[in-house]
Amino acid sequence: MGNQILIGTGRRGVKLKKILDKLLPFILSIAVFIAVATIVSLLITLITTGGHRLSWNLILNYPSSNPEEAGMRSAILGSIFTVGLSALICIPLSIATAIFLVEYSRGGRLASILSYNISNLAGVPSVVFGVVGLGFLAYGLGMGRTVITGAFTLAVLTLPLVTVTCVEALKTVPDDLRQGAYALGATTVQVVRRVVLPRALPMMLTGGILGISRALGEAAPILVVSGLLFIREDPVSLFSKFTVMPLQLYNWISRPQPAFVELSSAGIIILLLILLALNALAISLRQLLVRRMEQLWR
Amino acid sequence: MMANPKMVGLILTFLLVGGVVGYITGWYIAGSSMTGRGLTVTETRFVGEGAKTSTITERVTVTVHGLTQTTGPLAGDILIDGSSTVYPITEAVAEAFMKTYPAVKISVGISGTGGGFKRFIMGETDINDASRPILMSEAQTAEANGIRWIEIPVAIDGLVIVVNRENDWVECLTFSELKKIWEPESTVTKWSDIREGWPDEPIRLYGPGPDSGTFDYFTERVIGKLKASRTDYIASEDDNVLVAGVEGERYALGYFGYAYYPYAADKIKIVAVRDDSIPDASCVTPTDETVSSYKYPLSRPLFLYVNKRSWDEKPWLREFVYFYLENGERFVKQVSYTPLPSNYYKMAVATLKAGITDGLYSLSQISMWKNAGPH
The missing domain is CATH 3.40.190.10 (Periplasmic binding protein-like II)
Known part of the structure; x- marks a missing residue:
């Protein structure tokens, strides 16, 4: 009904349309304001409660029961090890899957079944991946509760997310370019390598960073796969015991002593800084790629 | 300065070499301290099986190890998992213990009492932190896996x-x-x-x-x-x-x-x-x-469950448990839990040192009170 009035050509309809047209930016800006205000208030809360707890101790020390000495060294290193490794596993696999889906079997029945399932997989709760990682990798394959198990679990967890982005990235490459290259006699490999990938790679990288950011914040699957928190040695190999930052943060925040809650806020600031650094790295990499691509074009 | 590739390479090499050397040294020390000699006494006793009429015979090995503690520095691994309620106490004790014995590497997890018991009854962990007594089903699995344990009340919540x-x-x-x-x-x-x-x-x-x-x-x-x-x-x-x-x-x-x-x-x-x-x-x-x-x-009582085999084979683990109990009162207070009566801790250490590894629950006088919860 409402639609009909709006679409109708009567005077009243036109008036309403005009009012809506004027109002819409305000309505949209309210949405933006809510999103930004949430983040800003979160940051302000973090900095006011945890700002004074920021210190080198927090980065360089091992966990401790004394809040003055407590740090997240093993958790930070564990996070970097597992998440870094998972990115190395996940991003190439995702790109390969996406290329197969888009360039080789586009429109095929297999491709549609696969992509449907991948999208579904992206919505599976992360703790399920933890259970799979524990049952299949740690016990089934005998890898134990180690860095490599954690990395594979996180890789599988982020795989659907990154694959979906990579598929979208490949789809943004105009078909005219492909057809042109094929018309000149290029093979599929040549088309993918010289035409499609250079254009799609920047967006793929964004997908990769999204995946890494998600993996960095995951506590549930790691709690299942590793379960450890108090570790006073650095991870030195793929088969070291490990813990990650979200576990430490969660443990601190649920303790009664206010000092640990403050530490948790400070820890979150560090986690956010690491995320920011990763994002900055990805953006600069993307800029670099785009610039190289533009040179290629000339 | 941070981005100097030479510097980064140097640090990486240092870390790699240091890691390998440390790993080998640690392994060597851990390996060599395993040979502590102890006096082993084997006795046979009868254990009643509740209301059932049949009795089963169980062989109990009591290791008297006052003798082993003088040999060499303590070094080795202790893997602890379990309750996140008990975690703050174990963390505080482990930290203090590792300051005295840096060669003992202790890791503590927070998988929860149930999650920790799942690992414990498979023989994966040496100690389980527990905020409730072991369940019958868990005890049966442990028995099937040949895992036996020592139950030690450590604090009250x-x-x-x-x-x-x-x-x-x-x-x-x-x-x-x-x-x-x-x-x-x-x-x-x-x-x-x-x-x-x-x-x-x-x-x-x-x-x-x-x-x-x-x-x-x-x-x-x-x-x-x-x-x-x-x-x-x-x-x-x-x-x-x-x-x-x-x-x-x-x-x-x-x-x-x-x-x-x-x-x-x-x-x-x-x-x-x-x-x-x-x-x-x-x-x-x-x-x-x-x-x-x-x-x-x-x-309610909070417990440590110690794997009996680890207890027998790892002198550094026994030392850790003694340390836990001897300083228990202080650490329990530090993390705002309520300690057991102070004479309990002394009696528990003495009992364990005498080679008696069961009955600590009744020693803590908990079972005298009906309201101490199910056991």
Whole structure:
């Protein structure tokens, strides 16, 4: 009904349309304001409660029961090890899957079944991946509760997310370019390598960073796969015991002593800084790629 | 300066070489200290199997190891997992122990009492932190896997029932009232449903979620059945959330661990509890004294479960457990739990050092009190 009035050509309809047209930016800006205000208030809360707890101790020390000495060294290193490794596993696999889906079997029945399932997989709760990682990798394959198990679990967890982005990235490459290259006699490999990938790679990288950011914040699957928190040695190999930052943060925040809650806020600031650094790295990499691509074009 | 590739390469090489050298040295030290000699006495005894008429014979190996402790520096691994409630104590003890014996590498997990027991009964971990005694089903699996254990009470935690500060009608609740409020399909929706004369206002309930040992203990102790609870309450594993909820709502009621209470005492009001299944029981307010003496009916023991084989084979683990008990009182207080009576810790160490590894539970005098919970 409402639609009909709006679409109708009567005077009243036109008036309403005009009012809506004027109002819409305000309505949209309210949405933006809510999103930004949430983040800003979160940051302000973090900095006011945890700002004074920021210190080198927090980065360089091992966990401790004394809040003055407590740090997240093993958790930070564990996070970097597992998440870094998972990115190395996940991003190439995702790109390969996406290329197969888009360039080789586009429109095929297999491709549609696969992509449907991948999208579904992206919505599976992360703790399920933890259970799979524990049952299949740690016990089934005998890898134990180690860095490599954690990395594979996180890789599988982020795989659907990154694959979906990579598929979208490949789809943004105009078909005219492909057809042109094929018309000149290029093979599929040549088309993918010289035409499609250079254009799609920047967006793929964004997908990769999204995946890494998600993996960095995951506590549930790691709690299942590793379960450890108090570790006073650095991870030195793929088969070291490990813990990650979200576990430490969660443990601190649920303790009664206010000092640990403050530490948790400070820890979150560090986690956010690491995320920011990763994002900055990805953006600069993307800029670099785009610039190289533009040179290629000339 | 940070981005100097030469520098980065140097640091990486250093880390790699250092790691390898450290790994080999650690392995060498750990390997060489395994050869501590001990005096092993084997005895045979009879163990009654509850109400069953058959008795089974069990071989018990008692290792007297006062003799082994003089040989060489202590070095090796100890893997601990289990309850996140016990974690702060174990963390504090492990940290202090590793300052004295840097070659002993202790790792502590927070998989939860149940999750930790799953690993423990497979023989994966040396020690399990537990906020409840081992369950029958877990004990059976352990037996099937040939895992035997030493049960050591290390501290006491209580549950506190709390209400809003403006609540001026509740002073004491009985177990049957608590059961009426929290049991599954409870009909209590207003305060007046609990006791005549209380406000005709809807009650708002706050409590821990079903994954926590606190929830397990409360349901088993108060409702009488493990994990049986009404579900229409606001649940959080984070006690801060529960406190904030009860603080903000006049008609709220909640429960959480006693360790948290001192930090929230000025925000909420505590309720005394009476176990009306015992005749003549009076209302008891939780304090350090009533909790540690088990006069407060919602006190619960916290345990360490030590794998018997690790105990026999790892002298550094025995030293760690002695250290845990000898300094237990101090560390337990430091992380705001309630210690057991101080003579318990001395007696426990002496008993263990004498080679007796069971009966520590009765030594802690917990079982004398009916209200100490199921065991």
